[in-house]
Amino acid sequence: MDELIKYAPDLGIGFLENVKLSLVAAVVSLILGTVLVAMRLSPTPVLRVAGTVYVNVVRNTPLTLVLAFSALGLSDQLGLVFSQTPLTNSFWVVAMGLSLYTAAFVCEALRAGVNTVPMGQAEAARAIGLTFMQSLRMIILPQAFRTVVAPLGSVMIAMIKNTTVATAGGFLADAAATMKEVFDTTGASIPIFLGIVLAFMALTMPVGFFTGWLSRRLAVVR
């Protein structure tokens, strides 16, 4: 217990980085995932293929590889630099990798939602003369989003837990890396481990409850 109290400030700072990563990745991946799903549904075959290939490749690649490649390959070798400060740079590299990865899952969740929208909705939209973009924007996606609020919540929870893999992307300031550092000096400490786990649960459980509540509230009655 003493160890947890002693190292709590460091671990707290690390955990804050996980929270920041989660926030950035949540916003970017939701936007990118929506763009991807629009690509996969579009009348243009090239965009459909591009979207499908992206989702299938990214979804089947381990996150560890995505992040390690972003850091060592894209950033170090190919010179993709967000900031001159190494720590800030690696934060954005990890945020980028995590967003690109999560976007594929967001796209899959949304696509599953689109599949639950009854055919009549799209047919009616076409019948009153809406274009593809209009029917997607005003008819299909609003209903699709409502049905997949809970699955999207699971994707976000998974993403929050995935922020711990930031270590693989060379970002060594997050809670997992800090915990490893502390363990290097103290050895495995059960209080510290439980403390961090509880912190993550405090972050993921509200997301779960909120999206669960939201999905019941927004459910489309059919």
Place this chain on the structure above:
Amino acid sequence: MSTTVLFDAPGPRGRVRNSALTVVSVIVVGAALYGVYLGFDAKDQFEGKIWQPFLMWETWDFYIIPGLIGTLQAAAVAAVLALAFGAIFGLARLSDHAWIRIPAGVVVEVFRAIPLLLLIFFIFYLAPAVLGGGDYAFMAVVVGLMLYNGSVLAEVVRAGVHAVPKGQSEAAYAVGMRKNQVMRLVLLPQAVTAMMPAIVSQLVVLLKDTALGYIIAYVDLLNTGFKILPARFFGSLIPAAIVIGIIYVALNMALSFLATWLERRSRRSRKTAAAPVVAPGSAEVGVAAGQGTEGGGVAPDRPVE
């Protein structure tokens, strides 16, 4: 709803517009790919020299194949253990005795909520303290994967048994079977069929997550391919990433196809009255497939089925 319902069969103007869009998107996608190509080329990533190692048998023999074996070993052991863990705890959660049901529920919920990497770190540091010195990287990866994926599988088992229509167990009890017999002879055989796709997609998640071993220096494909190999052949980092990326994607897609095939088959077959179940916390609605390091989370209510 099929995707084609979103837009009409195009008329003359629509066809022109679609062709224009196709041209524009070809240009945009092409430009993006060309940009990547230029970026790679500017850093000399297409020089034959750095791709050369992948044409030599020694590279595969010394680095990639041993790494692949390490990955598959960890995945295979963890898969067997996770299935056993999932079966035991899934059935324990269905028990009629509260003293079995509640502890099992707590274990499952807790291990599902812990970020997997933290769990692996903890085991990695705890093991030497408890068991004495040695290399515990393999054990940490396997036990971590077992606890996490086993907990997700326990939920799958529970969902699978619940998916069998009530009349089945009622009928079994009516002909005088015991609890044990009802479970063993009536519920489980039908539940397993319904669970199969969800189990296979969870195994994809498990296989992908073995890559976390990279962080604690377990000798897996990512480690030999992305850390050791580029250190030996200087400059081959990006080719290495591409090669092992292809291996991972091929492995996982093969397993995913198996899951899809199993699902289609179980939907056709009439051996079970239960509808296919979805892994808890999975992003899919109705279609079973796991989702990544990341499979589950604290799903507040039962997944959409």
